[in-house]
Amino acid sequence: MTEQTTASPDKLKYAPSRYMRDRHPDLFSDSVSEVEYEVEREVLSYHLETLTNQKDETAFENFAQRLCEKFIAPNIRPQTGPVGGGDGKTDAETFPVSSEISARWFVPDNDKAGERKAFAFSAKKTWRSKIKADVAAIAGTKREYDQIICVTNQFVPAKKSADLQDELVKEHGISVTILDRTWLLDRVFKHGSMAIAVEELGVGKGTEKQTTKLGPSDTKRASELDALEAKIADGSQYQGQPAALVEDARRAALVARGLEHSSADVNGRFDRALRLARDNNIKKLELAIAYEWAWTSHFWHEDHLRTSELYDDVERLALGSDDANDLERLSNLLPVIRVSVHSGSMDASKGKLKDRTAALKSALEALTVQTNRPNNALHAEAMLLMTRVSEKGVEHRDDPLKDIWVSFTDVIKRAEGLGTFPFTSIADALTQIGEFIADSDEFDTLFETITDALAARSGEGEAATKNVQRAYQKLAKGLPYDAIRWFGRAVALLIKEEYEDDLIAASLGAGFAFEEVGLLWAARNYTLAAVSQEFSVFKRYGSIGALRASVLSRYFDTEFKLGRVPQILSAHELEMIVRKAQARTEGQRRRLGKVQEAHMMQIASLLLQTPVDKLGDIAQLPDALERLALPMSRTALLYLMGNEDILRTQGWIPEQETPRRR
Template sequence: MKSKPSEVADDSVRLGMSPSQFMRQLRPEYYSDTNDRSAYVLDGPSLSFHLDTITDRNQTQDFELFCRKLCERVICPNLRPQTGPEGGGDSKVDSETYPVSDEINQTYIGDVKAAGERWAFAFSAKKTWADKVRKDVNGIIDTGRKYDRIICVTSRPARSKDRARLEDELLDKCGVPVTIHDRSWIAKEIIENDRKDIAFNYLGVGQEITDRLRLGPTDYSRTQQLEDAEAALSNPEAFTGLEVQRASEALIAAKLSRGLERARTDTDGRFLRAIRFAKDGGTFRQQLEARYEYLWIAIWWYDDLALANESYDDLADFALKADSAKNVEFLCNLMQAFCSAVIHGHLTREDVKFDERTSALIAALRRWRLIGIDRTTGWNRRFPFFF
């Protein structure tokens, strides 16, 4: 019977940290250091055409949002979005700055004056850009608010001479500095300064490509080693008479696949191959280690405590065959993982047969004189987690 969503949510809250989460924090070097990165493809002519036809597609509101996001990235991020049915509603501005304390204003990109001054922003896609700028600036001034600067962004191309003349005209008339950014400024910031993600996300222009081929430095080395190991293992003549070396190479390949976080089917397959090769001519230690590592990855990579718990007894019977204390270290490691699983609520004490299994380990360690009990406290000095 399937659990109800509420029950699943309650379980996730009740249970503690999973084994893989814990190990990722404790030993991040064991895991893959490759991250998927999104790249955006967009050229200048495509962006220019898209901006030129904004009004034809009725994307004026999308353009205003795009401009605000671009200004937040380039000029200052402390911009207040305007609410209203069209063009910023009744405020006469499409966006404006809000004050930021002196303690954090140094974290802002662009002119830090925007943290303490009041700036107004107006965005437009109209073809008659100059008339629209005059109208927007006059409307902003008529509100009576004391703006220290006005910034206008238009989707249309504007000659530098015309922009400069209009900026001087408005400064003389209104007494407030006015900056006009046209299509060339937008193209420069989006294309040249590689902010194509803004155009893709808010204008829907361009293409997103997820690049999965940029390996981290550790994964690059692992990939090369794994390719070499697989090439050797695929050669039937490479390990003739060298079954011990073949078993070692197979286990190395499995561990490299684990570190690269390849698909579980691939990694499990490599570990099962390592177990098979270890049985076919490998040493006792190789057979034990291959079986142990298979359970180790089930716990710390895939949170598959059930597999490790079900397979523990077979591994313990195999490990305790030889009179060697070194073999017991694998069993102690697994029992420590089971203890953590019990503490975090993933398994119960009964599930892991705690008393039965630890008693067998303690007996083996006493037999090899590797464990001592403090007679006054009853505390295990070598492996305290057993009590």
């Protein structure tokens, strides 16, 4: 018997999309579905005119009262009794409310909210005599109404309405307002009250159609998606930049998901992104896209079989990696598949839990012994414990997890001082697990340990960011030695995953400060540390668009000042790869050309300083410069080497230019 046939009704209630929407509503559409009715003004006007023929006076009274509640006074109570006003002589009247309540209303003349108003609703064609009779009857009650409001389904000319109102005020001493069919139609068509007309009068039923009103987030998403698709469709946008194309295709899939497009549409976009990543052999992006597609299939589309199929793609790409961040994707997906099987949403044979769990644990265990990479090893150990929690929590629900919580606490304690250990993501995962751990001293100890660690890291990080600000202030004031001291205070405290950007800023600043005092090697080391940190983010997410070319430009400048040609060319090539991948607009492409030209002239000026007796050692360098698209640098070096004939043949030296003397 399969798990699907034995699952309890409670288990079958699990809805992944609802679970994710509750926790991350920002990832879902914020558009609102509305019902619109195709009712012409003339149609409603005719319907109002013929209400008496239809014996529908009560429907009109309900309709008129609801409009008055919306636009005049929310505190209306209807009178009970026969049609035409009941025993109380009014069709409705206001009831007293406190000023604290009325202050919250948004109706016209809110300052008159405390007044006592009487309402009379009439669908008779002889509107004048009916209004006079209603006002006389209401005034005869001696209830001291401040205002009488008469609502009629007939058209009343403005002059006649004003004259009658004045006449009634003089006769009864009470303010009278007459609202006719024009007022009713305006409330419906100009002030968004069609739903009241449909509900109370029945007009327009059968003409409704569902419309969508874009929310602010969806408005931005829709605009972004249109722009992305326009770029992807334009073959000229990605010349020599396959990574940029893949990233845009990936982003288009995620934006379409946020808009909650149909599953077929979203899946088609993910499939396109995955194919492009494979075709261009960009493994990091292929892994990221496969993982995001699997996550989407489960938590947006509740397509459990597709999630399982995509797990195979993620597993193929991640199992051979020695990076714990890659295996973390498997560690995140496996519990999802486990829940699908356990809840009966997927047959156990499709989940392949035993084989997949064994493969993941084996890969994680291999990383835990990498003593030369302590952050990576401890991260793998933490995920191994998470995998054990998932196993026991589902398959052996009665088994205690105390040993796991104790081991986890030890991992958190050993992580102290390991800057890039993912404290935040582990804390988030434990918080979700805590929903199912009612009473456990060991779990409470674990939770206290990790929250204490987060608090300490947060405090250190905040202090360090202030140190960085002070260091830059010192640098701006021409005090580089003071700046070095402040940067030094900051860097050690910022070696944390959640402060990556601040660490890069501090490392770059320290590089500037050391350069100011002439310590170029120290400047280079700090700058290289910033570059390394920048690429650790790229390695984790596979997005070249997230890299900052300015960091790489600073690295080029630092190497150039040291004058080491191989390192200079390497820094130049790295920066050009990133800038080309990010050059989407005409302005960005112009900027790329300017940077490339500046580098080319700098390298040319450096090469022209090469001693003549060293030229033989770099005989192959012109070919490398040609490959790196540095023609001016190559020309300068060839000229220095005495290869005028080559330069003349290739057109670099004009024919009329006489040869130099030897």
